[in-house]
Amino acid sequence: MKALTFTIELLEPMLATGLEGDPNAGVSLKYIPGSVLRGVVIGFYLRNKNIAELSLDPCERDLFINGRVCYLNTYPESNGKRSLPTPISWQKEKDTDQNKNFFDFSWKKRDCKQYKDLGSAFFVFERQAEIIKVNPETKLTVHTQRDIKKGRSTKTGGAVFRYESVVAGTKFCGAMVGDDTLLEKVKDLISNKEILIGGSRTAGYGRAKVTNANITDWSEAKKPSDEIKKDTEFIVTLLSNALVRDANGQFQSDLSSFFSSHAELIEENTFKRTEIVGGFNRKWGLPLPQLLSIKAGSVFKFKATKDIDITTINTWLEKGIGEKRVEGFGRIAINLNTDPELFFTDSKKIPNTPIVLTNTSELANQIIHRITKQKLEQEIISIIVDERLKVTGTLTNSQISRLRLVLRKSLYESLVKTEESTYFTNKISNFFQGLRQTARNQFDRVRVGNKRFEQWILETIQKQDTINIEPIQIGNLQIEPNSLKQLKLEYHMRLIDSLLAKMAKENS
Amino acid sequence: MSYKIKLTLKSDTTFGRGDGVAGLIDVEVEHDEFGLPFLRGRALKGLLAEECANILFSLQLLNKREDWEGVAQKLFGFAGSILEAEGKMHVGDATLPEELKQAIAYEILESKSLTPDEILASLTTIRRQTAITEHGAPKENSLRSIRVILRKTVFESTLMFDENYKQNSREIILLGTCCAALQRVGLGRNRGRGKVKTSLYFNNEDITETLLNNFEGNIS
Numbered sequence: 001m002k003a004l005t006f007t008i009e010l011l012e013p014m015l016a017t018g019l020e021g022d023p024n025a026g027v028s029l030k031y032i033p034g035s036v037l038r039g040v041v042i043g044f045y046l047r048n049k050n051i052a053e054l055s056l057d058p059c060e061r062d063l064f065i066n067g068r069v070c071y072l073n074t075y076p077e078s079n080g081k082r083s084l085p086t087p088i089s090w091q092k093e094k095d096t097d098q099n100k101n102f103f104d105f106s107w108k109k110r111d112c113k114q115y116k117d118l119g120s121a122f123f124v125f126e127r128q129a130e131i132i133k134v135n136p137e138t139k140l141t142v143h144t145q146r147d148i149k150k151g152r153s154t155k156t157g158g159a160v161f162r163y164e165s166v167v168a169g170t171k172f173c174g175a176m177v178g179d180d181t182l183l184e185k186v187k188d189l190i191s192n193k194e195i196l197i198g199g200s201r202t203a204g205y206g207r208a209k210v211t212n213a214n215i216t217d218w219s220e221a222k223k224p225s226d227e228i229k230k231d232t233e234f235i236v237t238l239l240s241n242a243l244v245r246d247a248n249g250q251f252q253s254d255l256s257s258f259f260s261s262h263a264e265l266i267e268e269n270t271f272k273r274t275e276i277v278g279g280f281n282r283k284w285g286l287p288l289p290q291l292l293s294i295k296a297g298s299v300f301k302f303k304a305t306k307d308i309d310i311t312t313i314n315t316w317l318e319k320g321i322g323e324k325r326v327e328g329f330g331r332i333a334i335n336l337n338t339d340p341e342l343f344f345t346d347s348k349k350i351p352n353t354p355i356v357l358t359n360t361s362e363l364a365n366q367i368i369h370r371i372t373k374q375k376l377e378q379e380i381i382s383i384i385v386d387e388r389l390k391v392t393g394t395l396t397n398s399q400i401s402r403l404r405l406v407l408r409k410s411l412y413e414s415l416v417k418t419e420e421s422t423y424f425t426n427k428i429s430n431f432f433q434g435l436r437q438t439a440r441n442q443f444d445r446v447r448v449g450n451k452r453f454e455q456w457i458l459e460t461i462q463k464q465d466t467i468n469i470e471p472i473q474i475g476n477l478q479i480e481p482n483s484l485k486q487l488k489l490e491y492h493m494r495l496i497d498s499l500l501a502k503m504a505k506e507n508s
Numbered sequence: 509m510s511y512k513i514k515l516t517l518k519s520d521t522t523f524g525r526g527d528g529v530a531g532l533i534d535v536e537v538e539h540d541e542f543g544l545p546f547l548r549g550r551a552l553k554g555l556l557a558e559e560c561a562n563i564l565f566s567l568q569l570l571n572k573r574e575d576w577e578g579v580a581q582k583l584f585g586f587a588g589s590i591l592e593a594e595g596k597m598h599v600g601d602a603t604l605p606e607e608l609k610q611a612i613a614y615e616i617l618e619s620k621s622l623t624p625d626e627i628l629a630s631l632t633t634i635r636r637q638t639a640i641t642e643h644g645a646p647k648e649n650s651l652r653s654i655r656v657i658l659r660k661t662v663f664e665s666t667l668m669f670d671e672n673y674k675q676n677s678r679e680i681i682l683l684g685t686c687c688a689a690l691q692r693v694g695l696g697r698n699r700g701r702g703k704v705k706t707s708l709y710f711n712n713e714d715i716t717e718t719l720l721n722n723f724e725g726n727i728s
Contacts (some may be wrong), residue, residue: 012549012600047670143550144526153526160526194668196598202585203599204549207668286591354618355611363662364608370630371622473621475611 001318003080003218004183006190008032008074008197012164012207013139016198017276025198026164030121030136032172034071034328035195035279038064042343044189060147062182069182072220072328073240073296074174076122078135078347082173083122083134085296086223088271091115106269106299108340116270125222129339132347134329137167143405165198165205174348175218177318187213207417220230221333223317228308228334231412235338236300239331241277241293243323251292255300259303262312263302272298293329353362357475364474369487373481375469376491385496391503392453393446393453399439400504404497411493414486421489425458448499458495461508464488467495511667511680511710513669513687515547518655518703519654520635522695528653535654535695537632540603541625542612545631545657547602547657551641552665556599557584559689560682570728579678596679604631630656656701675715681726684719686710 016036017026041333046052062068075083092102094114102118120133143161147154178187191213198206220239228234236255247411253274254278256265278290313334322332373427385387410424432443432454446453460466465489471478479487523538523545539545567573585595621703627676632655640649641649682722687706694702708717 045669058642142526143548144556157720196668200550201598202595203553204601205600207666215725220538272648280589282589282591285588354614355607357607361606363604364611367612367627368629374626374629458657470621473619474608474615 001177001184001218002180002215003175003177004187004213004215005173005175006213007077007211008174008195008208009211010166010168011194012168013141013162013163013205014198014208015165015200017206019276024159027164027165028138028166028198030138030166032074032197034073034326036293036499037174037176038071038075038327039188040195040197041189041349044193048189049069050146053316062179063185065373067326068478069176069178069186070325070328072175072177072322072331074172076134077171077173078122078132078134078171080122082175082220083124084333084336086120087296087299088117088131088273088297089264089269089299090118090342091336092118097132101236101341103341104337104339106271106301107338122331126345128340129337130345131342132345134347136170137166139167140164146214155372161460163200163205165330175220177218180215183215187215191344202382218256219317220331221317221336224310224334227310228304230304230306232304234263234304235269235335236295236302237333237336238294238298239333240296240320240328240333241275242298242321242330243277243291244321244330245323253292253294255294255321256302259302262306262308263304266303268299269301272300294318355475357477361374361477365479367473368474368477368479371472371485372469372487373491374472375472376467376487377494379467379469380491380495380498383495384502389466391446391447392447393498394507395442395446395503397504399442399508400500400507402439407493407497407500411490411497414490414493418486419489420480421461421464424493425461428454428461460470460496461489461490464492467491481498511683511708512668513552513667514598514666514707514709515552515663515665515693516705516707517657517659517661517663518705519658519659519713520724521632521655521693521702521704522654522656523693524695530651532653533655534652535636537655537657539628542602542609542616543627543629543631544609545610545628545661548555549599549662549663549665551693552602553584553597553599554638555690555693556683557685558685560584561687563682563685567727570727571647576678576682579682583679583683585708596670596673597683599666600666600668602663604661605664614723628655630682631661654695658700675710675719678726680708681719681722684716685723687715688720 014032015026015028016032016248018029020027036449042054042159045060052128054064056065075085077083087104087106087457089104089106090102091105092115094116103115105115106150118133120135121136123131126132143163144153145157145159145161176183192209192211194207194209196202196206197208200206212455223239224234235355236259242255244252244255244258246254246257253272254265259265273295275293275295276290277293280286281288282488316332319325321332323460324330324331404425410427413419435443443453448456451459471473471484525536525538526707528534528536538548564573564577564580567576583597586593589674591684612622612627616627617623634652634653635656636653638652639647641647643682658714667683688707690706691704692698692702693704696702707714708719709715
């Protein structure tokens with residue numbers, strides 16, 4: 001069948017909520033419902049025609065109402081493919097470390113072991129009987145109502161809203177099926193456009209981009225290649241929620257009435273769940289009726305009561321079943337999987353490439369500079385606390401303070417002037433040479449490692465190799481060599497000062 | 509049509525997250541998974557809407573409110589869950605530039621040379637404050653630590669419109685005026701923090717001043 005396939009990439013988090021949650025909470029669906037896409041297309045159509053309402057002429061009915069174009073659910077993308085809802089009949093063994101295989105109990109007979117769901121809402125087939133689990137990432141965000149003047153919540157106004165949204169960057173693959181000419185019109189409307197979807201879309205949520213819009217021959221899932229012979233068993237898997245009525249017109253959780261003229265249901269290999277679907281119609285300003293649907297992923301096993309030809313099968317697959325098919329309800333697959341045992345495989349991770357910064361180099365340099373300073377500071381703390389410098393001998397607090405004064409003055413000068421390290425080593429040397437013999441003897445008795453204290457200080461400032469950190473890089477930017485040189489000088493002097501402070505503290 | 513709002517922090521600012529980190533910070537700033545601070549689109553839209561309300565109140569005193577009320581409703585929307593109530597403008601989160609975000613994401617996720625905490629610490633600092641009693645002594649249990657984003661940081665928010673609004677349209681003129689009026693954001697805005705310069709950009713050109721002059725011309 002012909003389909004307009006496309007990719008939607010979220011530029012902001014998406015909040016396409018279902019009926020879950022309380023009034024101040026929103027939990028986003030992990031896919032984009034077909035009704036949302038239909039609304040987006042209608043919005044573009046109205047803007048294009050510069051009209052406020054649809055006139056529902058035949059063209060508009062064909063595009064939006066009568067099912068000649070069906071807007072299927074847009075499911076998460078994996079490895080460039082549209083994922084599908086995980087069948088409920090797929091289960092893995094509970095409480096085992098091995099997670100590489102699982103079973104399809106629509107084909108496999110149950111044994112006495114315990115099994116549980118796969119824990120993944122969607123999947124893609126990598127190969128026959130090998131799947132990749134697909135679970136879009138979500139994020140919980142808390143918003144607080146704030147008083148405008150005070151800038152914070154108050155007793156009278158401080159409602160808390162919790163939104164669980166699908167994170168920005170998530171990609172979805174979608175499809176619309178129908179006539180070529182109608183699909184061309186839809187493609188012209190949405191191709192490469194930015195759209196807004198879901199709730200809270202006027203601020204911070206819902207921005208997305210439509211790309212890769214193409215009209216192709218497409219099938220939603222693997223199609224059977226032959227007719228289904230009489231007495232053959234086959235599986236019907238729901239690829240979206242289905243709204244099916246019984247003979248009395250009530251929505252039901254059973255598909256047997258739809259296939260009754262061709263097959264009979266095998267209950268023991270049927271796995272189904274129901275879900276209430278609803279929504280809100282902003283045109284009317286009213287909630288939609290809440291309806292009982294059979295949940296996507298439900299699996300029904302049938303036994304054919306007569307030969308089912310390939311045309312009939314294709315019609316089921318192309319048209320879908322039940323009501324609201326325009327909005328993507330009622331999509332099915334026949335024999336989506338025929339292997340009783342399947343395996344997990346990992347998705348291919350596409351490595352990111354480094355970015356070359358052009359317009360934001362100033363801010364990036366600022367970040368690099370500050371992180372470098374933080375790392376140098378952490379390294380000083382580590383050296384002092386871990387006692388990586390072995391100090392023997394003691395100094396009186398007065399001598400420590402004298403030396404620290406000189407150091408601090410040098411430190412201040414290093415920040416305001418650009419001087420070579422020899423300038424500061426000369427200052428320190430002059431200090432030591434100016435000492436009286438008794439004070440000099442004190443300093444001579446102190447050793448750092450096997451070096452005299454004065455020698456260690458001068459070498460530390462000169463060589464600046466005691467504190468070593470990995471260079472920080474953001475994109476193509478690293479810290480400038482001159483800045484790094486200045487920082488190293490400053491922090492080596494801080495290291496000496498910190499050591500002296502520690503010695504003073506130990507004295508007391 | 510590409511409009512952007514740029515927020516330049518003139519003083520240290522706290523875009524509060526509503527919670528803190530136990531034992532470290534009482535009020536944390538809003539930041540993403542890479543440690544980059546940002547201001548939520550909802551908060552920014554609310555701030556602009558508040559300035560718009562103040563402008564409309566001023567226009568009421570000049571008996572010109574009616575001319576602009578419809579324009580404001582078009583931009584920001586009004587209460588109600590119907591199509592007509594939805595504003596024509598989408599305000600994105602005010603974030604640091606996208607290329608910087610991607611570069612940092614690469615360093616964090618791929619080369620793993622940086623952590624989100626380091627990034628956050630490089631763009632912010634922690635301020636501590638305590639209440640003082642009438643005797644000049646610190647009040648017990650009142651010490652609070654608040655993270656602030658350093659001044660001069662620039663945030664950008666992308667604006668998307670349902671319709672193509674040109675620069676001389678009343679909607680954009682009003683929006684530019686609201687931007688010029690927005691000067692205080694975040695927590696502690698009445699206590700020195702949160703001073704900002706808000707500018708509206710179109711195709712990388714600052715049009716705030718022009719729009720403000722147009723607005724003055726329109727109402728005089």
